[in-house]
Amino acid sequence: MRVYDLVIVGGGPAGMSAALYAVRQNLKFVMLAEQVGGLANLVPNLKAYLGYQYITGFDLIGRFKEHLSKYKVPVKDEKAIGVSKRGQVFSVKTAGRVYRSKSVIIATGRRFKKLGIPGEAKFSSKGVSDCTICDGPLFRNKTVAVIGGGRTGLFATLFLLEIARKIYLVEKNGKLKTEGGMKKVAEAVTGSRKVRVLTGTSVKEIRGNSFVRSLMLRKDGKNLALPVDGVFVEVGYVPNTEFVKGLARFNERGEIVVDAECRTSVPGLFAAGDVTQLKEKQVVVSVGEGAKAALSAVLYLEEIQKRGR
Amino acid sequence: MRVYDLVIVGGGPAGMSAALYAVRQNLKFVMLAEQVGGLANLVPNLKAYLGYQYITGFDLIGRFKEHLSKYKVPVKDEKAIGVSKRGQVFSVKTAGRVYRSKSVIIATGRRFKKLGIPGEAKFSSKGVSDCTICDGPLFRNKTVAVIGGGRTGLFATLFLLEIARKIYLVEKNGKLKTEGGMKKVAEAVTGSRKVRVLTGTSVKEIRGNSFVRSLMLRKDGKNLALPVDGVFVEVGYVPNTEFVKGLARFNERGEIVVDAECRTSVPGLFAAGDVTQLKEKQVVVSVGEGAKAALSAVLYLEEIQKRGR
Numbered sequence: 001m002r003v004y005d006l007v008i009v010g011g012g013p014a015g016m017s018a019a020l021y022a023v024r025q026n027l028k029f030v031m032l033a034e035q036v037g038g039l040a041n042l043v044p045n046l047k048a049y050l051g052y053q054y055i056t057g058f059d060l061i062g063r064f065k066e067h068l069s070k071y072k073v074p075v076k077d078e079k080a081i082g083v084s085k086r087g088q089v090f091s092v093k094t095a096g097r098v099y100r101s102k103s104v105i106i107a108t109g110r111r112f113k114k115l116g117i118p119g120e121a122k123f124s125s126k127g128v129s130d131c132t133i134c135d136g137p138l139f140r141n142k143t144v145a146v147i148g149g150g151r152t153g154l155f156a157t158l159f160l161l162e163i164a165r166k167i168y169l170v171e172k173n174g175k176l177k178t179e180g181g182m183k184k185v186a187e188a189v190t191g192s193r194k195v196r197v198l199t200g201t202s203v204k205e206i207r208g209n210s211f212v213r214s215l216m217l218r219k220d221g222k223n224l225a226l227p228v229d230g231v232f233v234e235v236g237y238v239p240n241t242e243f244v245k246g247l248a249r250f251n252e253r254g255e256i257v258v259d260a261e262c263r264t265s266v267p268g269l270f271a272a273g274d275v276t277q278l279k280e281k282q283v284v285v286s287v288g289e290g291a292k293a294a295l296s297a298v299l300y301l302e303e304i305q306k307r308g309r
Numbered sequence: 310m311r312v313y314d315l316v317i318v319g320g321g322p323a324g325m326s327a328a329l330y331a332v333r334q335n336l337k338f339v340m341l342a343e344q345v346g347g348l349a350n351l352v353p354n355l356k357a358y359l360g361y362q363y364i365t366g367f368d369l370i371g372r373f374k375e376h377l378s379k380y381k382v383p384v385k386d387e388k389a390i391g392v393s394k395r396g397q398v399f400s401v402k403t404a405g406r407v408y409r410s411k412s413v414i415i416a417t418g419r420r421f422k423k424l425g426i427p428g429e430a431k432f433s434s435k436g437v438s439d440c441t442i443c444d445g446p447l448f449r450n451k452t453v454a455v456i457g458g459g460r461t462g463l464f465a466t467l468f469l470l471e472i473a474r475k476i477y478l479v480e481k482n483g484k485l486k487t488e489g490g491m492k493k494v495a496e497a498v499t500g501s502r503k504v505r506v507l508t509g510t511s512v513k514e515i516r517g518n519s520f521v522r523s524l525m526l527r528k529d530g531k532n533l534a535l536p537v538d539g540v541f542v543e544v545g546y547v548p549n550t551e552f553v554k555g556l557a558r559f560n561e562r563g564e565i566v567v568d569a570e571c572r573t574s575v576p577g578l579f580a581a582g583d584v585t586q587l588k589e590k591q592v593v594v595s596v597g598e599g600a601k602a603a604l605s606a607v608l609y610l611e612e613i614q615k616r617g618r
Contacts, residue, residue: 017359017593024357025490048333050326050596051372052360053379063360070362181334181607260569260587278569280604284326287359288597295589298490 003100004028006297007092009080010107010240012038013283014273016064017290018105018297023071025298030074030099032092037061038109039274040283044133044159049284060283080108083244085266088304102304103297106248106256106264106271107290108240110281115147115233119206127212127230132156135230141165142229145215147203149176153234154185157195160232161188167195168226170217172202180279206231239275251277262293268304270296312409313337315606316401318389319416319549321347322592323582325373326599327414327606332380334607339383339408341401346370347418348583349592353442353468358593369592389417392553394575397613411613412606415557415565415573415580416599417549419590424456424542428515436521436539441465444539450474451538454524456512458485462543463494466504469541470497476504477535479526481511489588515540548584560586571602577613579605 006022008015011033022029035041043057052060078094083104085091092099112130114120120128129135136159144164146157149171157169169176169189176186176197189195198219205216212231217224239255249257249265256264256271258278264271272293273286317327320342331338344350352366361369387403392413394400401408421439423429429437438444445468453473455466458480466478478485478498485495485506498504507528514525521540526533548564558566558574565573565580567587573580581602582595 013359020357020359026493048329048600049360050322050329050376050599051358051369053376060360067359067362179608179611181604181611184335258569260567260585261589276569278601279608280570280601282600282604284600285597288594288600291357291359291591291593291597292587292589295490295591299488299588302488302490 001100003089003102004030005101005301006103006105006294007032007090007099007101008105008107009083009092010038010109010273010275011036011075012107012109012273012286013040013061013064014109014275014286014290014293015105015107016068017287018107018272018294019073020068020071021291021294022297023073025294027298027301029101030076032076032078032080032094032099034077034079036065036075039111040286042131042133043283046283048282057283080243083247083269085247085269088268090268103268103270103300105262105290105293105297106241106244106269106275107273107286107293109274110237110239112233113236113238115203115235117203117205119208120233123206123208123212123231126210127208128206128233129230130233132159132232132234135232136160136163139164139230143227144168144230144232145170145226145228146232146234148233148235149173149197149199150234150236151177151180151182152236154182154189156232156234157189158185161192161194164194168228169195169197170201170203170215171197171199174200237274241275253277261296262289263296268300310409312398312411313339314410314610315412315414315603316341316399316408316410317414317416318392318401319347319418319582319584320345320384321416321418321582321595322349322370322373323418323584323595323599323602324414324416325377326596327416327581327603328382329377329380330600330603331606332382334603336607336610338410339385341385341387341389341403341408343386343388345374345384348420349595351440351442352592355592357591366592389552392556392578394556394578397577399577412577412579412609414571414599414602414606415550415553415578415584416582416595416602417552418583419546419548421542422544422547424512424544426512426514428517429542432515432517432521432540435519436517437515437542438539439542441468441541441543444541445469445472448473448539452536453477453539453541454479454535454537455541455543457542457544458482458506458508459545460486460489460491461545463491463498465541465543466498467494470501470503473503477537478504478506479510479512479524480506480508483509546583550584562586570605571598572605577609
């Protein structure tokens with residue numbers, strides 16, 4: 001059975017950058033990616049990827065794909081469902097097969113967190129969304145609620161300001177997020193006459209007929225029905241790390257802990273990008289981390305080869 | 310006296326990326342940079358900055374400058390000669406003045422290492438160079454020596470293959486570097502009939518009249534005069550960290566040790582790019598690290614503000 005030098009799990013900016021370095025280093029590798037580009041595809045505008053003054057996430061990912069297309073990058077449209085290590089060899093399991101490899105880079109990023117309340121799944125794509133850039137335009141001049149007053153919710157609200165007629169911003173804690181450089185965004189949001197902020201308010205249920213009609217809220221011990229046309233669930237993210245649990249060290253948020261060279265607690269296992277504990281979830285950071293992870297893997301492969309002699 | 314939020318020391322890719330994040334976060338900051346772009350300006354070709362398929366370092370830095378020019382980035386053409394911290398406040402000293410700041414990012418990169426032998430300084434720019442892309446074209450169809458068989462020397466030789474008639478590659482150790490993904494490059498160099506590799510050979514002196522004429526070598530206990538038209542000193546780099554010695558933790562190479570979030574051992578002092586212990590000296594890595602350092606500084610500033618209340 002073939003043993004690869006490297007399996008890259010994930011095809012977002014970190015995985016793509018790792019693949020670019022891996023292919024240029026002539027590694028025997030595969031990249032497992034159900035969706036090349038990942039969540040970065042959904043970023044409405046990127047202004048801090050140095051060298052590109054202003055570009056949408058979708059267009060930047062297009063440039064990345066074009067760049068990779070100049071090389072033979074073996075991309076498999078498969079989802080990893082488990083990773084284990086036995087001796088020096090990793091096994092990366094997908095629905096259809098097992099990839100054996102001397103090293104692995106986890107670059108699976110993160111996904112939108114769910115509320116887990118009645119109606120959320122039922123009305124998904126029927127008024128409930130987690131993607132403002134995908135579904136925001138459907139709510140032109142409508143009334144929407146954004147659930148979550150953290151970074152994700154604030155940026156979602158900012159994006160919807162241009163579109164919706166009225167936005168209820170619902171936050172279960174006592175205040176909107178202002179830390180982590182969010183003060184300016186929070187001010188822009190609260191400064192708009194379109195926005196009504198409901199803090200200390202939790203969402204109990206999403207109701208409707210064929211489409212969303214209202215939100216059931218709870219504030220100060222009282223229930224409240226809020227008529228809305230749409231609901232954006234923007235309560236943050238969870239890292240896509242379930243398939244690798246039990247192998248490497250995680251932090252309390254379920255993110256993989258890496259050192260400055262993208263090494264995890266397991267020799268030969270590297271991680272890069274939004275899936276790691278790094279607070280800076282930025283495309284440009286992920287691209288740098290992906291490059292580091294691939295070059296760290298090269299050093300690791302050379303080391304085990306030397307020891308094996 | 311004004312106290313800045315942040316002083317960025319250095320204007321290479323890491324410093325530029327940090328400045329982009331700092332200006333977008335509305336920090337009160339300055340960037341001290343004698344030469345914007347730094348050594349990246351001298352990279353003949355970059356193929357691994359994701360999004361740009363093939364670009365010279367000089368052109369990529371041009372894009373970076375253009376990007377930054379869209380914002381008001383306060384660049385000072387000054388060299389930092391000392392950094393100290395007293396209480397919560399850093400002092401960054403230049404020849405002309407002192408900048409006081411709550412946080413500092415060191416992004417001063419590295420410089421070419423010197424041999425420290427007779428003739429090296431005397432014939433500098435008279436046949437002795439450390440920059441193949443700057444001075445290589447002056448040696449078309451000439452005989453040159455490249456001193457150093459490590460990463461720097463191998464890439465320099467590769468670049469000169471297209472230009473020089475004959476290249477002596479002089480390495481003091483017993484073999485050329487093949488680790489760190491250099492095997493392919495080493496093979497390309499040794500496979501060329503233009504190249505003669507002299508391992509186990511040290512350089513004692515550079516001789517000439519108005520211009521370089523020969524190298525005095527020592528191999529196997531014997532002296533040897535090697536007639537050459539030019540000498541490229543490519544024995545690696547030293548980090549530009551002298552001005553910050555005694556403040557933060559360094560490794561044995563004199564590089565600043567950072568964690569995954571670009572924090573040094575001193576609260577409020579961050580470092581990014583080639584000046585750090587990271588093995589991956591790559592433009593794309595430096596850009597990611599610069600962004601991380603700036604965002605880490607933002608978190609730090611918020612934290613000290615909160616504590617100060």
